[in-house]
Amino acid sequence: MNVLLIGASRGIGLEFARQYIDAGDRVIATARDAEGLQRLQDLGAQTMKLDVSDPASISSLSWKLDGEKLDLAIYIAGVFSTEGALSPPTQQSFDRLLHTNVLGAMQAIPQVAPWVEEAGGQFAFITSDMGRIGGVSGSRGWLYQVSKAALNMAVVAAQPDYPRAGFVLFHPGWVQTDMGTAAAPLHVEDSVSGMRRTLLGLKGAPKPPQVPFLNWDGAAFTTW
Template sequence: MATVLVVGASRGIGLEFVRQYRAAGERVIATARDDAGLARLRDLGATALRVDVAQPASVSGLAWQLDGEKIDIALYVAGAWVTADARTPPTREDFDRLMHTNVLGAMQAIPQVAPLVEAAPHGRFAFITSEMGRIRGVDDSMAWVYRASKAALNMAVAAAQHDYPRAILVALSPGWVQTNMGGAAAPLTVDQSVAGMRAALDGLGPQHKGAFLDHDGTPFEGW
């Protein structure tokens, strides 16, 4: 039985990771920031921890809550979104919210969680990013703050990999998914996206360290 950690699991993709890993018989530890989210996690049989990734003091408490654990698969799923394009200057509040949730929260979680991933054989740590974080081939400026935050996350993962050589760290895009963020027109359901990412995680090897991958495990060329 593997131990799986899902950071940011109260809804959408994070909650589906919990559901699928629990259905597969794995032990799951998952985080949410409010009582309703924690209740949903407990209903699925996960060990639920209260963490708000946008609050540095809250993230800093994750290490002691996980003391002594060996994490086979860790997932940083928490994310925030704003649609405004480059014709609209971002507000400080929106910029801070996206950068704290999508980048700073992940960067704070890495030194707390990555050593626990290194302690497990073939430990893997995936950060849910987006193809919109690619710099090559950008076709519009929609959600430009979100794009910038995901590009920053991809760099943080690639850089951090060098300090945790016994783990595999990857930035993993879920694809275009039917969530509140992706909308009903998206081609992938949440369960299809998560099933694909789980298969990709199972197939990770040393050649994937620090990589930026699509939901099926295909590397993005020319970030």
């Protein structure tokens, strides 16, 4: 299986790379710096330097993928901030989160989805239950909440343009990574293996009328 991982230098992305390579799959993985690329190369991944927050960097992605048939692509890149609604966000914080979490994905979709369609494959996006408007309980991570809600809309809106690709949104859980911190209850290995099992179960199944929004263990969210 040919797998593309966008934003795979650490945490969930690096674990996806490790598990898919261990399973014998060919992995193309992106990172934005030499250190991240080296970690991926050490696992056996084919690497590609890419900064999803920089439109100039991501603009050549389709050209770099020319001729590929991608059984699976996963957009993992994401950043977090804790600011709430008691003070206005800075332009720097807004640009950092929205460029990485939303614009990067919107730049990637038209460049990657055609290669996923070539294989009749799946295009997964790591989002968050914090982007569910129906699940809001406070403003902690205000910008992050907004960015993930926007990502969800971008993916759902784009899917009809790529009918031969199956799109899916995943909440990975609260995971023990640099972003999730050591206080998180879920090990990254368990989160990733759960999402991999769910993706395997979706493979070849009839495509649902709307992009599924799933928990890491495959359970579907009933509200957005």
